[in-house]
Amino acid sequence: MLDHVTIRVADRAAAERFYALVLAELEAPAPTRSDGWAEWDDFSLAQADAEHGVTRRLHLGFTAPSREHVDAFWRAGVEAGYRSDGAPGLRPQYLPDYYGAFLLDPDGNSAEAVHYDGVRADGVVDHLWLRTRDVEAASRFWDTVAEPAGVRVRRLSDGRTIVDTGGGGTFSFVEGEPTENVHLAVAARDDAQVEAFWRAATGAGYRDNGAPGERPHYHPGYVGAFVLDPDGHNVEAVCHNR
Numbered sequence: 647m648l649d650h651v652t653i654r655v656a657d658r659a660a661a662e663r664f665y666a667l668v669l670a671e672l673e674a675p676a677p678t679r680s681d682g683w684a685e686w687d688d689f690s691l692a693q694a695d696a697e698h699g700v701t702r703r704l705h706l707g708f709t710a711p712s713r714e715h716v717d718a719f720w721r722a723g724v725e726a727g728y729r730s731d732g733a734p735g736l737r738p739q740y741l742p743d744y745y746g747a748f749l750l751d752p753d754g755n756s757a758e759a760v761h762y763d764g765v766r767a768d769g770v771v772d773h774l775w776l777r778t779r780d781v782e783a784a785s786r787f788w789d790t791v792a793e794p795a796g797v798r799v800r801r802l803s804d805g806r807t808i809v810d811t812g813g814g815g816t817f818s819f820v821e822g823e824p825t826e827n828v829h830l831a832v833a834a835r836d837d838a839q840v841e842a843f844w845r846a847a848t849g850a851g852y853r854d855n856g857a858p859g860e861r862p863h864y865h866p867g868y869v870g871a872f873v874l875d876p877d878g879h880n881v882e883a884v885c886h887n888r
Contacts, residue, residue: 647796647811647812647815647832647833648688648769648771648811648815648816648817648830648831648832648833649688649831649832649833649882649884650685650688650689650690650829650831650884651688651689651690651706651771651774651828651829651830651831652683652689652690652691652692652828652829652831653690653691653692653701653704653706653755653827653828653829654691654692654693654694654698654699654700654701654827655691655692655693655694655700655701655752655753656694656700656752656753657752658684658691658692658693660752661684661691661751661752661753662677662679662684662691664723664728664751664752664757665677665684665686665689665691665751665757666684667722667723667726668719668722668723668728668749668757668759669686669689669708669770670722671715671718671719671722671759672708672709672710672711672715672719672759672770673711673715674686674687674708674770675687675770686770687769687770688769688770688771688815689706689708689770689771694827698827699826699827700753700826700827701753701755701825701826701827701828702753702754702755702825702826702827703754703755703777703822703823703824703825703826704755704756704774704775704776704825704828705755705756705758705774705775705776706755706756706757706758706771706774707746707758707759707760707771707772707773707774707775708757708758708759708760708770708771708772709759709760709761709765709766709767709769709770709771709772710745710759710760710761710765711761712761713734713745713761715759715761716734716745716746716747716759716760716761717734717747719747719749719759720733720734720747720748720749720759723749724749728749728750728751728752729749729750730748730749730750731748731749731750731756731757731758732746732747732748732758733747734746734747735747740762741762741763743762743763744760744762745760745761745762746758746759746760746761747759760772760773766815769815771815772815772816773815773816773817773818774816774817774818774828774830775817775818775819775820776817776818776819776820776824776825776828776877776879777819777820777821777822777823777824777825778819778820778821778822778824778825778876778877779821779822779823779824780876781805781806781807781819781820781821783876784807784819784875784876784877785799785801785807785819786876787847787852787875787876787881788807788809790846790847790850790852791843791846791847791873791881791883793842793846794834794839794842794843794845794846794883795832795834795843795883796811796812796832796833796834796835796839797809797810797811797812797832798810798812805820805821806818806819806820807819811832811833817830824877825877825879826877826878827878827879828879828880829879829880829881829882830879830880830881830882831870831881831882831883831884832881832882832883832884833883833884833885833886834869834883834884834885835885836885837858837869837885837887839883839885840858840869840870840871840883840884840885841858841871843871843873843883844857844858844871844872844873844883847873847881848873852873852874852875852876853873853874854872854873855872855873855874855880856870856871856872856882857871858870858871859871865886867886867887868884868885868886868887869884869885869887870882870883870884870885871883
């Protein structure tokens with residue numbers, strides 16, 4: 647299952663205003679805030695800094711309970727002065743009943759509200775699209791960690807690779823100018839699965855970005871491990887023990 651997604655923003659206050667406005671229209675939980683983060687369930691943002699660059703060229707699809715919620719998401723954003731990236735409407739090229747609307751966040755990322763039969767109901771993030779110069783390299787990374795991460799990798803005829811996290815939430819890789827600086831975390835059932843994920847990735851030559859261990863600064867029992875994918879995204883397996 648997709649556990650969480652974190653983006654880095656150029657101006658945290660500006661980004662929070664945007665996401666608080668539009669996610670409220672989707673009945674997302676109220677954000678929790680700390681010195682480092684603003685978080686809406688499985689989606690969070692943090693201020694970029696010298697070590698963590700701004701997230702660019704990412705597409706984020708957020709779950710909408712109905713088509714009316716999609717309309718409200720887009721209307722609230724446009725009326726507040728944010729740029730439309732696609733008016734509400736059906737996108738049958740994805741699914742016959744796929745209804746979405748798109749806005750650009752303050753850093754130019756595409757944020758979508760989407761409703762369709764079977765849209766994810768247990769999280770804020772329905773899907774991500776990431777651009778990469780080498781779809782096959784991204785696919786091989788996920789092939790390597792698929793079993794310990796509990797995901798399924800599918801190469802599609804349109805040149806896209808989709809990673810299905812099983813319990814809700816997908817992310818796709820498409821060719822293009824690369825998306826930058828995304829943190830993706832998949833949920834692990836236990837500490838052993840976290841370690842298996844890390845060992846599979848680092849054993850195949852992918853860069854370690856944090857060995858398996860507890861991170862109590864997030865919460866007691868938070869056990870995670872981090873590696874960098876071929877595009878430099880910080881990919882994590884995490885188990886919330888308590």
